Amino acid sequence: GRLVLPAPEDPVEFAALMVGPLADAADAARSKGADLNRPEIVTGAVVIRLESGASAERIASVVCALAASS
Known part of the structure; x- marks a missing residue:
């Protein structure tokens, strides 16, 4: 199937962003017992x-924001 995205209500959406080395993020996720029910969007x-x-x-709003920025 395909995911059909609704038209965005606002052209921009803000979200919290945490930046760090990939190894640190993986270690933190393992130590916190990563929540497997959290959706992930991978782009590049x-x-x-x-x-x-x-x-x-x-x-959909996050995907639309990504599409608008590329």
Whole structure:
């Protein structure tokens, strides 16, 4: 199937961003018992991890923001 994204209500959405070495992020996820129910959006070398239980609208808004920025 295909995911059909709704038109964005606002052209820009802001989200918290944490930047660090990849190894540190992997170690932190393992030590915290990473939540396997969190959706992840991967684009190139970037992984965007959303909150657990993120709605389809939330996921779509992040994808639309990524599409608008590229």
